[in-house]
Amino acid sequence: MTIYIFPIFPLHRTGNLTSVSEFFLLGLSDDPELQPLLWVLFLAMYLVTMLGNLLIIFTVTSDSHLHNPMYFFLSNLSLADIGFASTTVPKMIVNILTHSRVISYAGCLTQMSIFILFGCMDCLLLTVMAYDRFVAICHPLHYMVIMNPRLCCFLVLVSFFLSLLDSQVHNLIVLQLTYFKNVDISNFFCEPSQLLKLACSDTFTNNIVTNILIYFIGAIFGGFPFTGILFSYTCIVSSILRVPSTGGKYKPFSTCGCHLAIMCLFYGRGIGVHLSSTVSSSPRDSAVASVMYTVVTPMLNPFVYSLRNRDIKRVMWGLFSKTT
Numbered sequence: 001m002t003i004y005i006f007p008i009f010p011l012h013r014t015g016n017l018t019s020v021s022e023f024f025l026l027g028l029s030d031d032p033e034l035q036p037l038l039w040v041l042f043l044a045m046y047l048v049t050m051l052g053n054l055l056i057i058f059t060v061t062s063d064s065h066l067h068n069p070m071y072f073f074l075s076n077l078s079l080a081d082i083g084f085a086s087t088t089v090p091k092m093i094v095n096i097l098t099h100s101r102v103i104s105y106a107g108c109l110t111q112m113s114i115f116i117l118f119g120c121m122d123c124l125l126l127t128v129m130a131y132d133r134f135v136a137i138c139h140p141l142h143y144m145v146i147m148n149p150r151l152c153c154f155l156v157l158v159s160f161f162l163s164l165l166d167s168q169v170h171n172l173i174v175l176q177l178t179y180f181k182n183v184d185i186s187n188f189f190c191e192p193s194q195l196l197k198l199a200c201s202d203t204f205t206n207n208i209v210t211n212i213l214i215y216f217i218g219a220i221f222g223g224f225p226f227t228g229i230l231f232s233y234t235c236i237v238s239s240i241l242r243v244p245s246t247g248g249k250y251k252p253f254s255t256c257g258c259h260l261a262i263m264c265l266f267y268g269r270g271i272g273v274h275l276s277s278t279v280s281s282s283p284r285d286s287a288v289a290s291v292m293y294t295v296v297t298p299m300l301n302p303f304v305y306s307l308r309n310r311d312i313k314r315v316m317w318g319l320f321s322k323t324t
Contacts, residue, residue, distance in 0.1 A: 023108050024101045027092065027188045028287055039096040045299050046089040052302030053078035055316070063315045069132050069147040074305060076156050077125045077262075081298035084118035087111055088189035088294050095188075108190040109171060115189065115294075116167040120221050124159035126263055127225040130232040131155075133256050138239045166221045187287045189294070229263060261304045265297045 028038060060066045060075040091111065095101055103111070136143050170192055180198045187194050236256060306312050 021105050022102050023105065023183050023185050023190065025092075025095060025103055025188055025190075026184055026186050026287075027095065027101065028291070035096050035099075039093060042089055042096075042295065043093055045295050046085060046093065049085045049089075049295070049299040050082060052299065052306075053082045056302050056305060056312070059312060059315050059319065062319065066311060066315060069152050070129070070136070071311075072152055073125060073129045073132060073156070077122065077129070078302065080118050080121045080125060081301055083114070084122060085295060085298045087114045087118060092188040103190065108185075108195075109174060112174070112190045112192055112195065113167045113171050116170050116192065117163045120163035120166045121159055122266060123222060123225045124162060125156070126259075126266065127228045127232075128155045128159060129259050130229040130263075133259060134232040134235055137236050137256070162221070166217065169217055187290060189290075191290065226267060233260070262301055265300055265304070266293065 029035075056078045057075045060071045088111070091103070132147060135146050139146065174192070174195055182198050185191070185194045185198070233256070306316060
């Protein structure tokens with residue numbers, strides 16, 4: 001598909017329009033002195049993200065005591081975090097190393113599609129994990145019957161296919177945008193909102209319809225999972241508060257502590273990014289804020305689970321003892 005913009009980068013001219021097959025990722029900073037520091041920082045964070053999430057997956061699969069729904073969903077969340085971070089960070093590391101900011105139009109759409117796929121899957125898996133904790137605490141006697149292996153696999157598959165649907169809908173919307181005011185993306189990856197800001201629709205009405213459709217899709221794939229999580233934890237807290245003993249209250253709270261911490265990291269930073277992009281007029285501020293939920297959150301997830309979960313720490317320590 002050929003994309004046309006007003007003449008900024010003359011690659012292939014057609015009348016008074018310019019055919020463009022590339023975008024330019026402006027990144028976080030133009031300062032040449034900061035580039036080596038950014039390269040080392042992002043490479044270190046990416047390696048920690050990969051090693052931490054792979055360690056969670058290996059720990060869960062290596063011990064039969066962790067073969068239960070909670071850790072099954074956790075290992076899938078780690079897989080989604082690996083894909084989420086791998087969509088954006090390696091490209092930025094390569095761009096800094098090669099002093100290149102170019103990304104092809106097809107590569108930009110592919111990156112955006114995979115980014116939405118794993119980002120939406122993170123949201124849906126957190127919702128599934130909230131439902132799992134709801135069943136475990138509010139209906140403990142029926143937990144193993146309700147959360148059987150077939151249902152667990154079904155919930156993960158549904159999360160994947162709904163995320164795939166979300167990413168393809170965004171792709172179809174962007175493919176309908178035939179004119180762009182600029183090709184400079186003020187971020188280190190092809191963020192959907194940035195592409196929409198650069199787009200120049202044929203008519204004002206088409207522009208309004210596109211924005212309404214984007215917000216509607218965001219409300220479905222972001223708002224409904226968040227509402228489901230709030231409902232699950234409202235029921236969980238209500239059930240825990242009815243427990244008479246203090247010890248009986250502590251155990252369920254400690255069990256849900258890891259999941260609550262991950263949710264606060266993911267949704268808190270995501271909402272903060274959108275608020276900062278709305279309040280702040282600087283595109284670079286939005287790019288810096290994007291680092292928090294695209295890089296920092298996937299990196300912190302394994303630490304939260306490994307430090308706050310006794311079962312994970314026990315198995316990790318056992319594996320470490322065997323290897324040494």
